[in-house]
Amino acid sequence: MLSRVAPWLASHKENAASAGISVRTLAGADTAALRRLASQDPVANVFILAHLRAAGSAAPTAGGAGVLGVFDDGILVGACWAGANLVPVQLDPEFAGLVAAAASNSGRRFASAFGPADAVLALHAGLAALGHAAHEVRDEQPLMTLCGPPSVEPNADLGLGRLADFDRILPACAAMFEEEVGYSPFLGGKEFYSRRVEGLIRQGHSLAHVNDSGDVVFKAELGAVTADVTQIQGVWMNPGYRGQGLSAGYMAAVVEKARTLAPVTSLYVNGFNLRARSTYERVGFRQVGTFATVLF
Incomplete structure (x- = not known):
């Protein structure tokens, strides 16, 4: 040691x-x-x-x-x-x-x-x-990439997040954040996080399926984008729609959108999240490295 x-x-x-x-x-x-x-x-x-x-x-x-x-x-x-x-x-x-x-x-x-x-x-x-x-150390987070089209059929219901749906997308983003890190992104005030979500929508980097009932069924963001690589972040499925085998199709749709911006799509995932890792591998992602996250 x-x-x-x-x-x-x-x-x-x-x-x-x-x-x-x-x-x-x-x-x-x-x-x-x-x-x-x-x-x-x-x-x-x-x-x-x-x-x-x-x-x-x-x-x-x-x-x-x-x-x-x-x-x-x-x-x-x-x-x-x-x-x-x-x-x-x-x-x-x-x-x-x-x-x-x-x-x-x-x-x-x-x-x-x-x-x-x-x-x-x-x-x-x-x-x-x-x-x-x-506060927490996550020392094993596979860094994964996909350098071509997804291996499963994309869900055509996924589209770009719209400012008209901001009041629905923002709570979904906050719910994802709270699930991921254990506290609300609004603790220090709502303005900064709201501006971040709005900015992603304006950039065309917010992806969501808002159904006819107004529910955000699934959402994700392209949190970092260059001419070579995009990094998917904030993947979230509405709890009411989990367990129905929908995730792979939505992730494939995210990849299709990301590929219009850069040839390589990347993400990193908690090592203990075996269900998510299995979904990403089914879509075609493969591990190329290991990240870690320390929460203070």
Whole structure:
């Protein structure tokens, strides 16, 4: 156990610093370097690549979110998004302690850390050593991709979410969030989460089937989109329609929509959710890596 923890101890951090390793918040001039770094794995790093596509810069956002970069003698060798969440980018676990210290010193509160398991769990170890307790650690989340059409017939009832249905889609999104993380996304106020859902609808990244009775039967979002990869998030089936064998057809329809934007469709799923994993495999998804999520 000590050999796994040792890279994130204070003595190791001092050795790293003396070896020319430094951490700082990236600026606009670092954009190309960050894009090159993230492009080494466009599936695992779709979150930051989508951000760069939208923002056009590695500089901090107006809200104060930014990217912590790890430099080895001036060369960017790893990074970590530090906004509402921590998202490592090609981050070697041995540098996670330095990034954790920088994130902690920023004074920001992080709801979670998610991404490649080795980097996320190393960040968790570094943050824990600094007194940041985790609410839950999900250390095995298969990262899955589908590089072609789905293996089952898409459900034609799935369409793009419409602003006219916002008052139905928002509660469905909130229900999914609460099932997934155990608390309401409205705890800190309704406005931020509502804007997020509305933004996804406006972008054409919200997918839903609202039936004639006004029920949201199924919904999902394309949470991160680049020219190469989409990442499906927020998959939710209305409890009243579960157990009827509908999920695979809806997921196939999500893939069909996603393929109009990028050739590779990706998602990650909790390892313990065997039913969802079976559905995704039936649709044609295959595991290409392992993510982890730490909830704070």
